[in-house]
Amino acid sequence: MNIPEIVSDLKKRSEKKDTPIRNVYFIACGGSLAGIYAGKYLLERESKIFNVELYNASEFLLTTPKAFDENCLCICSTLKGTPEVEEAIRFCKEKGAYTIAICGEGNEETTKYADYVIRFESIGEVTTPMMKTNVTLSLWVSFELLKQFEDYAYYDEAMKAFDVLEDLAERIRKYVNNGRTEEFAKKHRKEDVIYVMGGAPAMGVAYATSICSLMEIQWIHSPTVNSAEFFHGPFETLDKNLPMVHLISDGRSREEDLRCQRFMEKFGEKITVIDAKELGIDILGDNVKEYFNHVLLDCAWREYLTALAIERKHPKETRRYMWKMKY
Template sequence: MLGFNEEEYLGQVRSTIALRSQIEELAERVSAGRWKNIYFIGAGGTYAAALPYERFFQTRSDLPVRAVIGKEFVLAPDPQFGPDSVAIFASVSGTTEDILDCLEFARERGALTIGFTGYPESPIATGVDEVLLSAPKAWPFDVQFLLFAAKLLSLRGEFDGYDRLVRDLEALPEALLAVTEQADPIGQEFAQKHAQTDYHFLVGSGNLWGFTYLYSMCILEEMQWLRTTRVHAAEFFHGSLELIEKDTSLLLFVGEDETRPLMDRVISFANNYSDDVTVIDTAAYELPGVSDEFRGLLSPIVADAVVDRFSKHLAQARDHSLDLRRYYRVVEY
């Protein structure tokens, strides 16, 4: 497959699952300790990636949990954030400047700081109280976030089936490889059709809303310099639908949680008013070895595996490397 190293990919996914015992110990410490709230503090993709797990807590628990944009949080902090707080950070490189600023702020406030990255000598790895290291370049952080959230909720009696979830996650590397293989020709066809398309309209809901935000901003905009609109499915009919025309490219991300009816409504509308609708439905992808019980929780991970093939083929079809930047980490700002 184009731009795909199977051995490296499997190694990266397995490295995130291998953190389970460390994550469990950390969740047990948080559960038994003084901490009263949790903040996922991110920037760009790491903020968006935390949104499903903010939602995971908020729909199951009375424990206060927030995902926040770090730079804004430093300027306008939550008054509840302090020594009784857990601050969770993630960075692929471990060098994200915005995250480093927020980490310093969290340390000054006395919060317990936790960092997920793949580089042990990076500033984030050496700056947090607890670092959990995966393989270099391992992405996404969903497995780590999900393990931490599910274990902590299980300890609080607010999530049933943690051991069954772990068994599903153990089957995940090979399952995601199957997803990648199934998605590759679909991604190739999309890229060939849209090599000259300069605007895409993206919609998602539930635990795929964060992913929709991420793919719009961090991939199509940052890595391909494409214009996008991104909107939550529940908000689509409150203004954004007026942008849809017959030639509008829509990318609709459909998960397997309780918000699926919101996306069904968007799909119905889109198919009536556009001739260019691409539905990425995680339910359409087989996950060998994974039970049906927790498929909904895994939708962000499945969606990431699917659109990785879209991105790689788009980069080739458009002759625009995913590593090319004009401004990000290139100029002063």
């Protein structure tokens, strides 16, 4: 089944029951959790009927919400079969909830308990097609839920945006690799700490940039700062020696990002700005472009990460503990 068929079947099944779906839980760990934030953000902002939550798989199991029951939809994501996610989707299925697995190839333990399976490829590979990442696929699922359950007015505009993503991604790569990524890598190759800031639609990609790209892959300490929270504590750490990657989104929250940027330009020096507007997000349509910030910003950031890894002579595949031992 493709995504429209999956949601159509889900709707038919739910209509046969007296109690409709009212809770949608996005469940994953690490990079996959950050990736499906895009779908969560869209559905949470646009839906009038669904209560939407995002959970780390372990926390979902340990602190299961009282509202969880057989009428919930659980969207679980893992690339390689994360044990915590496998356990979570098994738990959801055994409780009778509807389950969608957005996962990589294989993952028998994940797919065994899924009503529906959507395959994705690693966003860490710059050659992965834009429509094959869990970020984009989680968005598509949410747009489809909005369309089929609520007759979302801007569905066609969203589908047109998906159609041009691949071409836009290629343009983004060329844009940032025209000296920008190389300059960033040379300036930051010896840094021990790099903050990452983003907010609203960019919060997921900001979190992934911190915990996956910088902490996991490059072993660089990296707090994530929400733009809307910057002036409520974190700005006190800003000085001319603090490196900051600032992911500026385009949409309703843009002014909050720009307010932070104006302050950082005044008191900081090591500020790297990646702005969705400069990346060309305007071509995606005014009514839906906000929800594609994560896709574009992540596409750009991956090029910065690749350049940084090369400059630091720290390959992206290098790990101390992950995949090497039980933990």
